[in-house]
Amino acid sequence: MKPYLREKKTFGFNETPENTAFEAGYLVMVNSGWRSIRPVINSENCVGCMQCYLYCPDGVISIENKTVQIDYDFCKGCGICSKICRLNAIEMEAER
């Protein structure tokens, strides 16, 4: 379970929710445009210690079946993961 992207819709006054938003975890925008560098995983060096997952402020790193995946839609390219990795398994590459 995690917040996920929905289609951005226009809505009228009578459809406006009474709460803070429509429902919990309602995303309509990605953050990928914030990034000038992007983390790239080198699976050969990775031992699955999960430190990058633990220290990612945006929670975009997930580890399933020993493979690390990054959700580039919401990664802001801060580089904490690359710095925290003792095995240099994450390189920061320039966005083009």
Place this chain on the structure above:
Amino acid sequence: MSITARDLCRDEFFYGHKACAGCGGSLAVRNALKVLGRNAFAVLPAGCMSAVGFNFPQLCFANNAIISTFAGTASMLTGVEAGLRAKGITDFTAVGFAGDGGTADIGIQAFSGAIDRGDNILYICYDNEAYMNTGIQKSGLTPFGAKTTTTPSGKNIHGNIRPKKNMFEIAAAHDIAYAATATIGYMEDFLTKVQKASEINGTKYIHVIAPCPTGWGVPVSDTVEIAREIVNCGLWYLAEYENGEFTLNRNPKQFTDVSEYLKKQGRFRHLTDDDINLIINSRDEKWNKIRKDWKFGKD
């Protein structure tokens, strides 16, 4: 028992938020919610985390979350807890995430009242040492010497002239059920304290250092590193207060260089050697007291 990355719930409860890259506060909120799980009812006052989490129509929380008044984090937590109890719900945690200004200055009265009533709530203060959301103004938790927009550094005055308020001991002085200090740099320690606090009945307070790259003047990739260094150089300590006793969780045999820690940050770059000596002296004084009066936990 300590919590590691492997024990953490894989769900994300704070995702897609608009916090700056490398934000320490969002890391604290994200991981604390992973420990507390989907039954956490979060209350956030005005501050960075409410500004970045609730951008209508976007809502970045996957659990129940609400914005409170700036001064009313703790009083809203009281109401949330009482309301859920009245509805017969038992399996939940009422948790507040307030910044340093929302805790030590504007929200201190409501917080003090909640501890006094002994309400069953968890109050987490993510301390980035100034009002970062509004553009870096001094708060009660801004340390001595730090440059902010309201405590600029010039020829005569070198940044903030007042020391950091001791919020941890202020909470403890209420004889609170549980209080702890932490840093996002030592995540396992912080998460273990969140877990422990969620199992205690009564008012709980966790004060977690959460560096702000924008306000501290450090690169966005250095947030975690600087959050470790503040503990290693002795300007912050990891401790707990429970059953009327203080316990020090980490007792460094040797401190790392304070001036190295300070000079890395834009907000301290103007400090002279005399200023730094003042900071070192007050650190040593504090640690003498801590080592004399507090119990030592296992490192």
